[in-house]
Amino acid sequence: QKEVEQDPGPLSVPEGAIVSLNCTYSNSAFQYFMWYRQYSRKGPELLMYTYSSGNKEDGRFTAQVDKSSKYISLFIRDSQPSDSATYLCASQDTGGFKTIFGAGTRLFVKA
Amino acid sequence: NAGVTQTPKFQVLKTGQSMTLQCAQDMNHEYMSWYRQDPGMGLRLIHYSVGAGITDQGEVPNGYNVSRSTTEDFPLRLLSAAPSQTSVYFCASRGGRGNTIYFGEGSWLTVV
Numbered sequence: 478q479k480e481v482e483q484d485p486g487p488l489s490v491p492e493g494a495i496v497s498l499n500c501t502y503s504n505s506a507f508q509y510f511m512w513y514r515q516y517s518r519k520g521p522e523l524l525m526y527t528y529s530s531g532n533k534e535d536g537r538f539t540a541q542v543d544k545s546s547k548y549i550s551l552f553i554r555d556s557q558p559s560d561s562a563t564y565l566c567a568s569q570d571t572g573g574f575k576t577i578f579g580a581g582t583r584l585f586v587k588a
Numbered sequence: 589n590a591g592v593t594q595t596p597k598f599q600v601l602k603t604g605q606s607m608t609l610q611c612a613q614d615m616n617h618e619y620m621s622w623y624r625q626d627p628g629m630g631l632r633l634i635h636y637s638v639g640a641g642i643t644d645q646g647e648v649p650n651g652y653n654v655s656r657s658t659t660e661d662f663p664l665r666l667l668s669a670a671p672s673q674t675s676v677y678f679c680a681s682r683g684g685r686g687n688t689i690y691f692g693e694g695s696w697l698t699v700v
Contacts, residue, residue, distance in 0.1 A: 485628055509687065520592075520678055520691030521631070565630060573619075573687055574638065575646065580630035 480504050481568050483579025492588050496553040500566035500579045503547065507568035507577075510542045512551045515563045515581065524564070525551070556586045590614050594679045594692035601669040601699045609664040609695050611679030617690075619682040620662040621646070622654065624675040625694075631678065637662055669699045 483500045490496055498512075509528055513521035525540040527533045533540045541550040549566050565581040594611045601607055613620065621636035623646075633646030637656040651673060653665040662681075666673060679692040 479630075481630075483630070511689075513689075518694070520680075520693050521689075522691070523688050526688070567689075569687065573682075574636065574644070575633060576621075576682075576689060577633070577647075578623075578631040580628055 478503065480577045481566060481579040483566055483582055485580045485582060487583040487585060489585040489587065490556055492556060492558060492586055494556050496556050496584060498551040498564050498582050498584070500549040501547055502549065502568045504568065504570065506570040508571045509569040510540070510549050511567040511569070512540055513565040513567060515565060521565055558586050558588045560584060561586050592679055592681055592690050592692040594695055596695060597693065598696045599698070601697065603669060603671060603699060605669050607666050607669065609677055609679070611662045611664065611692060612660050613681040613690070614660065615681060615683060615690065616659060617681035617683035618659065620656070621680050621682070622662070622664045623678045623680065624648065625678060626675050634664065671699045673697065674699045
């Protein structure tokens with residue numbers, strides 16, 4: 478079992494929809510949680526990060542971590558065709574030596 | 589704003605050949621790493637380094653070697669290429685606010 482599990486999709490939604498992307502993790506030592514966005518044939522870029530439990534909002538994006546259930550979520554409001562990409566969740570322990578990524582969810586937003 | 593630069597972008601190798609993927613960063617980050625990305629598997633850590641002269645293994649180190657002689661450079665060597673090493677390889681460095689990981693543009697490697 479991978480330490481970070483993520484449904485690879487693909488997920489297809491109409492423009493303007495609310496998108497929910499989710500991951501689960503198994504290592505209780507993980508304290509940092511990140512979401513990366515990867516466009517086709519490009520390297521991943523950091524979208525958001527959170528430390529421990531709670532919510533973090535940045536524009537149309539909200540990251541949520543529930544450490545009691547080991548669940549990580551990313552919500553995208555008013556989704557746009559430019560949001561079409563692969564979204565990868567990642568977790569990192571306090572020591573920070575290893576960052577473990579999920580498989581990535583491919584998102585398509587149709588105009 | 590070079591960030592993380594890796595070369596080559598595309599490479600085709602024959603089984604048994606060796607090669608080195610080059611990686612350089614200009615952000616003065618101590619931590620650098622190499623990942624491979626395969627369909628359905630996500631990014632898997634191959635090797636990482638916490639500073640010059642210090643390297644360690646990640647999840648999938650077999651068949652790969654690394655060294656870190658300077659802060660800037662972190663090359664990845666394939667000792668004897670195998671078809672199972674066909675993948676996209678990303679070099680990354682980490683630092684700054686939130687320990688952000690910065691990725692290179694990727695190297696597409698095919699082993700035939």
